[in-house]
Amino acid sequence: MWTxxxxxxxxxxxxxxxxLTRRNxxxxxxxxxxxxxxxxxxxxxxxxxxxxxxxxxLHTNDVHSRIEPFPEDGSRNAGQGGAARRAKMIQQxxxxxxxVLLLDAGDIFQGTPYFNFxxxxxxxxLMSAMGYDAATIGNHDFDGGIENLEKQLREHADFPxxxxxxxxxxxxxxxxxxxxxxxQRGELKIGVTGVGIAxxxxxxxxLYGQTQYLDPIAQATEQADILKHDEKCDLVICLSHLGYxxxxxxxxxxxxxxxxxxxxxxxGGHTHTFMNQPDxxxxxxxxxxxxxxxxxxxxxxGRIDVSFEKNKKGKCxxxxxxxxxx
Amino acid sequence: MAVRQITxxxxxxxxxxxxxxxxxxxxxxxxxxxTVASDGSFMPDESIEAMIAxxxxxxxxxxxxxxxxxxxxxxxxxPESTLGNFVGDAMMFGALKEDPEVDFAVSNYGGLRVxxxxxxxVTKGKIFELSPFDNTLVIVEMxxxxxxxxxxxxxxxxxxxxxxQVKMILHGDSPAEYTINGKTPDPNKIYKVAMPDYIANxxxxxxxxxxxxxxxxxxxVRDYIMDYITSLTEKGERVDARIEGRxxxxx
Numbered sequence: 001m002w003t004x005x006x007x008x009x010x011x012x013x014x015x016x017x018x019x020l021t022r023r024n025x026x027x028x029x030x031x032x033x034x035x036x037x038x039x040x041x042x043x044x045x046x047x048x049x050x051x052x053x054x055x056x057x058l059h060t061n062d063v064h065s066r067i068e069p070f071p072e073d074g075s076r077n078a079g080q081g082g083a084a085r086r087a088k089m090i091q092q093x094x095x096x097x098x099x100v101l102l103l104d105a106g107d108i109f110q111g112t113p114y115f116n117f118x119x120x121x122x123x124x125x126l127m128s129a130m131g132y133d134a135a136t137i138g139n140h141d142f143d144g145g146i147e148n149l150e151k152q153l154r155e156h157a158d159f160p161x162x163x164x165x166x167x168x169x170x171x172x173x174x175x176x177x178x179x180x181x182x183x184q185r186g187e188l189k190i191g192v193t194g195v196g197i198a199x200x201x202x203x204x205x206x207l208y209g210q211t212q213y214l215d216p217i218a219q220a221t222e223q224a225d226i227l228k229h230d231e232k233c234d235l236v237i238c239l240s241h242l243g244y245x246x247x248x249x250x251x252x253x254x255x256x257x258x259x260x261x262x263x264x265x266x267x268g269g270h271t272h273t274f275m276n277q278p279d280x281x282x283x284x285x286x287x288x289x290x291x292x293x294x295x296x297x298x299x300x301x302g303r304i305d306v307s308f309e310k311n312k313k314g315k316c317x318x319x320x321x322x323x324x325x326x
Numbered sequence: 327m328a329v330r331q332i333t334x335x336x337x338x339x340x341x342x343x344x345x346x347x348x349x350x351x352x353x354x355x356x357x358x359x360x361t362v363a364s365d366g367s368f369m370p371d372e373s374i375e376a377m378i379a380x381x382x383x384x385x386x387x388x389x390x391x392x393x394x395x396x397x398x399x400x401x402x403x404x405p406e407s408t409l410g411n412f413v414g415d416a417m418m419f420g421a422l423k424e425d426p427e428v429d430f431a432v433s434n435y436g437g438l439r440v441x442x443x444x445x446x447x448v449t450k451g452k453i454f455e456l457s458p459f460d461n462t463l464v465i466v467e468m469x470x471x472x473x474x475x476x477x478x479x480x481x482x483x484x485x486x487x488x489x490x491q492v493k494m495i496l497h498g499d500s501p502a503e504y505t506i507n508g509k510t511p512d513p514n515k516i517y518k519v520a521m522p523d524y525i526a527n528x529x530x531x532x533x534x535x536x537x538x539x540x541x542x543x544x545x546x547v548r549d550y551i552m553d554y555i556t557s558l559t560e561k562g563e564r565v566d567a568r569i570e571g572r573x574x575x576x577x
Contacts, residue, residue, distance in 0.1 A: 065458075067378055068378070075399075079363060083374055084370030084375045084378065087370075088374075091371065092368070113385050129373070129374060204529065205528075277357065278357040290357060305354075305355065305356040307352065
């Protein structure tokens with residue numbers, strides 16, 4: 001895991017003309033040391049810092065009731081996806097890693113007859129069985145009406161719906177959602193919040209009722225600030241169903257990343273974007289934010305490995321990395 | 327002297343603050359994904375399969391019914407596509423049964439939920455995936471000016487699935503040109519346009535349609551599509567469509 005030379009540890013391209021930072025220097029030294037076949041302990045960066053934890057974040061988005069794999073009909077998605085195989089994959093990762101967080105960024109419902117017949121019941125049952133820790137709400141999760149969403153959550157989901165920018169005060173969902181949650185994994189505290197897309201004009205009014213859409217950047221930042229500063233989380237994740245990136249001024253994950261604060265990772269959805277690598281952006285305080293999304297239909301399972309270290313001298317060693325506490 | 331004192335106080339604060347803050351930061355992140363594929367690397371989880379089984383039995387009983395045959399792969403694209411043309415014509419087929427004076431049918435792009443239909447037998451289940459929403463077909467009446475608002479909105483969104491009565495040329499940021507049944511819009515005519523109630527109720531930003539006169543078929547768009555396929559099958563025909571310049575772009 002600490003053979004940094006094998007694969008870019010922090011997969012962010014070095015900007016042309018940028019200074020050789022200490023981090024890059026270390027990174028290159030590590031690469032050099034592995035190339036020279038030095039003893040294992042030299043490759044480790046334990047002389048600079050002490051690793052205290054490793055977290056694996058697994059994520060899906062826009063699964064759209066794809067309970068079974070795409071049929072084996074020779075078409076391009078044939079055999080891909082499917083809850084049973086995803087469950088096996090998740091279990092294997094859990095067997096290999098102590099600290100796992102399993103998240104979904106919305107649009108769990110709608111897309112196969114499983115939803116038309118059973119209105120989301122099986123989707124939530126399977127996610128609960130797989131041990132999903134949390135999800136946020138996508139526009140299609142209202143397709144059976146807000147009452148149906150509440151009913152299916154109440155009866156079949158044992159994970160919370162986390163969303164900060166839907167004001168549900170006058171709806172049946174008012175106590176069936178939370179704005180943020182802290183997950184403890186060993187020594188680590190991971191904060192999760194969530195944001196959803198504007199519903200007006202996208203979802204028929206009758207389906208979302210009195211739900212009020214609030215500014216996602218302001219609401220997510222407010223929750224992330226609490227998670228990072230009051231709750232002292234080591235990492236803050238925002239589940240987003242805003243969409244990856246629009247040509248218009250419509251708010252998207254890039255805008256959320258660049259204009260928010262205290263969010264380290266945005267797990268996106270809605271636009272069904274198959275990202276082959278994540279985007280690394282700077283938030284309004286100049287800190288790095290990771291944006292990732294894994295297409296749709298459960299064809300891919302996203303994975304973000306995060307290693308944390310505690311520096312005894314109180315200085316950052318790998319200064320290009322994400323700062324969690326300052 | 328005053329400057330020095332301030333500096334000194336500042337230093338003390340830094341020491342105190344750093345003394346009580348635990349420095350823990352992310353040293354490394356790796357982002358990756360795995361494709362969930364049936365290539366044998368992961369076997370399905372049996373307990374999950376057992377949970378699915380009773381639901382699957384109920385669905386399969388109804389959804390595995392073959393209702394027709396697809397001639398070649400039909401795909402969904404902008405501005406015009408084979409899958410879009412098929413759905414446009416299927417909706418028109420249904421709309422004409424409700425009202426023979428309907429001028430054309432249109433669906434929002436997002437109303438089609440699969441990107442392709444594979445060649446070969448097509449099941450009811452596949453049409454549920456193509457059109458999963460419980461949207462009903464409505465026929466909206468509009469004058470030429472209201473029609474133009476709709477057509478320019480369709481152009482602005484890069485083209486929507488539409489029936490064969492429409493020919494439209496997109497001119498980038500300039501207004502699109504179009505004919506309905508070969509004729510330019512008649513300012514004295516009331517047009518009848520078939521569409522999913524999702525659009526007629528203001529979906530995809532078309533709020534201006536909400537107050538317009540409409541006829542509600544009360545029947546799902548999906549059911550009309552299945553009726554259309556069944557009618558083709560009865561005639562011994564297959565599901566097929568081609569690109570024929572319903573919506574095209576100029577440079």
